[in-house]
Amino acid sequence: ILNVEQSPQSLHVQEGDSTNFTCSFPSSNFYALHWYRWETAKSPEALFVMTLNGDEKKKGRISATLNTKEGYSYLYIKGSQPEDSATYLCASNFGNEKLTFGTGTRLTIIP
């Protein structure tokens, strides 16, 4: 069984603070690591897809890193804003069309 795990499960962060959370995955047979942003009552939207060890991607105030040898990825949000409130999902695929999703980190930004 290939498990993708995320921590913490939920997080409350003061507006303006920076934060980060973790996704861990089996490092064997790894192909890609995905981060999705999922707002309540909407559908998940891709933030980043990374494939190479040491990959680092950035979109505005959000960035992500990837360590395929030890099987983890971090998502960072700098200067949190209320619109960052969402569930952040990571997923990995291991050589086929099936993505295995983590259970998500639910982020709430406190104004």
Added chain:
Amino acid sequence: DTAVSQTPKYLVTQMGNDKSIKCEQNLGHDTMYWYKQDSKKFLKIMFSYNNKELIINETVPNRFSPKSPDKAHLNLHINSLELGDSAVYFCASSQDKVTYEQYFGPGTRLTVT
């Protein structure tokens, strides 16, 4: 110019009925998926089709039957609906043959009474 669309958005029906949810993508993608968001808000894959061929079939009751008339459409038919089928069902598509980055539809909230 919706990329992945689902109909209906909401579906309320009684136990024992048969219902279908439709999904269409205009992205030209080869692979389409159905996911179920369960009661704990987890996203679980149900089925995947690549160019009309079934490639992923997770442990799903055989009351659920996907149908892909062409590579732009993947419909989900559910027979003899049960209370436990109440959930949000998401359709998705992908094209990249390495990463399989998912493009999700807006979801269909199914309520079985």
